[in-house]
Amino acid sequence: MNFQRTWLFGQFELTRLFATKRGWLAIAAFFLVWLMVLRYPIYNAVPFISSYEFSDIVGQVAGTVGLSALISWPEAELAMFWLIGLFTFPMFTVFVTADQTVEDRNRGTLRFLTMRSTRLEILLGRFAGQVMILASLIALVTVATLAMMLYRDASLIASALPKSIAIWGKLLLTCLPFIALMSLLNLVTNSARMSIVFSILFFTIVASVISYLGAQYPMLDWLNYLIPGHQVTELTGWRNTPVFAYLLPACQTLVLLGTGHILLKGRDL
Amino acid sequence: MSTVIEVTSLSKTFGTKQALNNVTFTINKGSTVALVGPNGAGKTTLFSIICGYLKPTNGSISVLGHNPGDANLFGKISALPQDAQLDPKFSVAKQLSFFAQLQGMSRKAAEADTQRVLELVDLAHVANSKTGELSHGMRKRVCIAQALLGSPQIVLLDEATAGLDPKNAKAIRNLIASLQGDMTFILSSHDLSELERLCDTVLYLEQGQLSSHQSDLYQSEQGSFVTLQMLNLDTPMKDKIAELSGVKNIKQTQSDELVIEYAKQDEPFDLSLLTLIHENSWTYKQLVNGRTLENQLFVD
Numbered sequence: 001m002n003f004q005r006t007w008l009f010g011q012f013e014l015t016r017l018f019a020t021k022r023g024w025l026a027i028a029a030f031f032l033v034w035l036m037v038l039r040y041p042i043y044n045a046v047p048f049i050s051s052y053e054f055s056d057i058v059g060q061v062a063g064t065v066g067l068s069a070l071i072s073w074p075e076a077e078l079a080m081f082w083l084i085g086l087f088t089f090p091m092f093t094v095f096v097t098a099d100q101t102v103e104d105r106n107r108g109t110l111r112f113l114t115m116r117s118t119r120l121e122i123l124l125g126r127f128a129g130q131v132m133i134l135a136s137l138i139a140l141v142t143v144a145t146l147a148m149m150l151y152r153d154a155s156l157i158a159s160a161l162p163k164s165i166a167i168w169g170k171l172l173l174t175c176l177p178f179i180a181l182m183s184l185l186n187l188v189t190n191s192a193r194m195s196i197v198f199s200i201l202f203f204t205i206v207a208s209v210i211s212y213l214g215a216q217y218p219m220l221d222w223l224n225y226l227i228p229g230h231q232v233t234e235l236t237g238w239r240n241t242p243v244f245a246y247l248l249p250a251c252q253t254l255v256l257l258g259t260g261h262i263l264l265k266g267r268d269l
Numbered sequence: 270m271s272t273v274i275e276v277t278s279l280s281k282t283f284g285t286k287q288a289l290n291n292v293t294f295t296i297n298k299g300s301t302v303a304l305v306g307p308n309g310a311g312k313t314t315l316f317s318i319i320c321g322y323l324k325p326t327n328g329s330i331s332v333l334g335h336n337p338g339d340a341n342l343f344g345k346i347s348a349l350p351q352d353a354q355l356d357p358k359f360s361v362a363k364q365l366s367f368f369a370q371l372q373g374m375s376r377k378a379a380e381a382d383t384q385r386v387l388e389l390v391d392l393a394h395v396a397n398s399k400t401g402e403l404s405h406g407m408r409k410r411v412c413i414a415q416a417l418l419g420s421p422q423i424v425l426l427d428e429a430t431a432g433l434d435p436k437n438a439k440a441i442r443n444l445i446a447s448l449q450g451d452m453t454f455i456l457s458s459h460d461l462s463e464l465e466r467l468c469d470t471v472l473y474l475e476q477g478q479l480s481s482h483q484s485d486l487y488q489s490e491q492g493s494f495v496t497l498q499m500l501n502l503d504t505p506m507k508d509k510i511a512e513l514s515g516v517k518n519i520k521q522t523q524s525d526e527l528v529i530e531y532a533k534q535d536e537p538f539d540l541s542l543l544t545l546i547h548e549n550s551w552t553y554k555q556l557v558n559g560r561t562l563e564n565q566l567f568v569d
Binding site for chain 2: 002005008012015016020022104107108109111112113114115116117118119266268269
């Protein structure tokens, strides 16, 4: 595998977002949605969470669902952003990364590319490009949240910076298997839209069946590890996070990309 | 002459349909090969296997000593796949420059080479246009341009001139002719006169089988046949020509066309024929030394 070519594919994906009118419109829409989220749910929730009057009841409720560590953060904006981001970014990822190779395959563009690079380089390069796009978008919102928090209390910057970086890293890690799943679905469907439909079916029907089987037959419980995002509840509370919560998305990503490589290597273009 | 492509007992099956059946041939360096056959004969399948888009069901294929799709072939073999399109969201220059960079060129060299190949197909002025904004013919020429990036040793062009206006089709033919010798071309087209002008070897595929593999097309035919197209061709004309010294056989292949087989003798046959035409004040449209590709393939 040639890393230079793989890197070129990744860079080209970035230009798809940052060097096209369509890409800038997508960024603008994304940013406006998050502006609304920051302005209303997060901005309005912060005084409630931080208030002395409600601290007991908030603490009890948060403790019940394992979020007591988060609630104690003085950087309440970051805590809210983390909770919202952890559950919305994976879903958002499915839509943003829905077209990695499928439209190029339909159009025949992949035929031009395979004369100049291996199929693995194309698969990994496109995946890397999507990771960079997601990393940029998550960073954008993280910085916006940080700015809003500093506007309220600039003295929190020293503790907020490492937390922001950790949030960014954990959110990105959580999104990796979702990107890899879309890489794989691109190889078994005939359009980006069908890839989204298949992913929705996967996360509803397949995940429910696996969950049911795991509950009925404990020997099949391991099947749950095949579902991207299975570790999310372990990450939420920000306290005593088990190592597997970090390893699982990385392993899922490798398995999904490996399967994608086998499929792409053997298929006719 | 060294072999650049060697195909041995190649077969490809799609479900129950046999697209290629036990095809064997070799292609020498520097030759220009015509891939001919009716629709569904397996031409595009053969192209796709040589390019590595499809895997053969049986048999083997070696391109410059490597398997199709091998990383060692990047930049050495290029293709114009049938119906393949560039991404309509990006400019022509951006995509071609990206392809050139994938072939190992620096950004600057890639941009210069993009300019060069666009000039070759007379499309330098659309470098900054998105491919979605171009006409069908322009898109085709851009796709031909991408096949010329760098210095490929083998260029496969599937229906390169289909859909082009006559002027641009001629320009593409001239371009291919100017590059012959340095590169090995494999051309697929339904325009036999075009292939006849450009190619020295013909692969004729029919129902997935290679029914003829002719090398040195022109030289092997030269000297034993002439093809004559006449204005107002009639039987007395035909009879008089048949009486010429050395004529072995004469066949009318079209309403205005005769294929004359003759035995070589001291006096050049074409001179005798032209003298006869002049003496009888006939008008001829075309005199071809040898048989046309169409007659060789479809008229026996």
